[in-house]
Amino acid sequence: MAAVLAVLSSLSPGPGAGTRARPPAPPPAAEPPWIPVHPERQARLAGKTVHGVCFDGTPPRRLAGGPPPLPPDSPLRRSGGVVVAHCLVDDDGYVVAYQLLKAPPGIDPRAMAGALTAWRFAPARQAGTPTAVHFTLTVRLPRDMP
Numbered sequence: 001m002a003a004v005l006a007v008l009s010s011l012s013p014g015p016g017a018g019t020r021a022r023p024p025a026p027p028p029a030a031e032p033p034w035i036p037v038h039p040e041r042q043a044r045l046a047g048k049t050v051h052g053v054c055f056d057g058t059p060p061r062r063l064a065g066g067p068p069p070l071p072p073d074s075p076l077r078r079s080g081g082v083v084v085a086h087c088l089v090d091d092d093g094y095v096v097a098y099q100l101l102k103a104p105p106g107i108d109p110r111a112m113a114g115a116l117t118a119w120r121f122a123p124a125r126q127a128g129t130p131t132a133v134h135f136t137l138t139v140r141l142p143r144d145m146p
Helices: 002-011 039-043 108-116
Strands: 062-063 081-089 095-102 121-122 124-126 129-141
Touching: 002 062, 039 095, 095 108, 095 129
Parallel strands: none
Antiparallel strands: 062 121, 081 095, 081 129, 124 129
8 A cells, every 4th residue: 555655656746846836715605584574483483393494394385475565766677586485483483583695686584574573384394294394495585577
């Protein structure tokens, strides 16, 4: 084994021989902040298992809810758009908190939180039992002006 390593090290160029300096790696992206939706429900999750986005159960299914309200002068009323949110859905089907992952400029995170208070889900289930999960949600912003 030592002979193989000696041969390999003799084949590789020394430091600085034919190599370019690499630019420093960019710092890791900061995680978006969690925005509370139903903070009173968060205490219920203490000590309970919260499953990840991909788990071996049935994901939550939306029953009610819609896009956030847009100001009358918002350009998004003409163009529409998509909001992607990472939500924590409890075992009763309420969104407890969320992270805004992708949104067009002009989306107010508080308005999104207000809209998510009205969202209801059939809770995720694992082995037939309702469970809390992390869930990625896509919300389409409809165009309502010509």
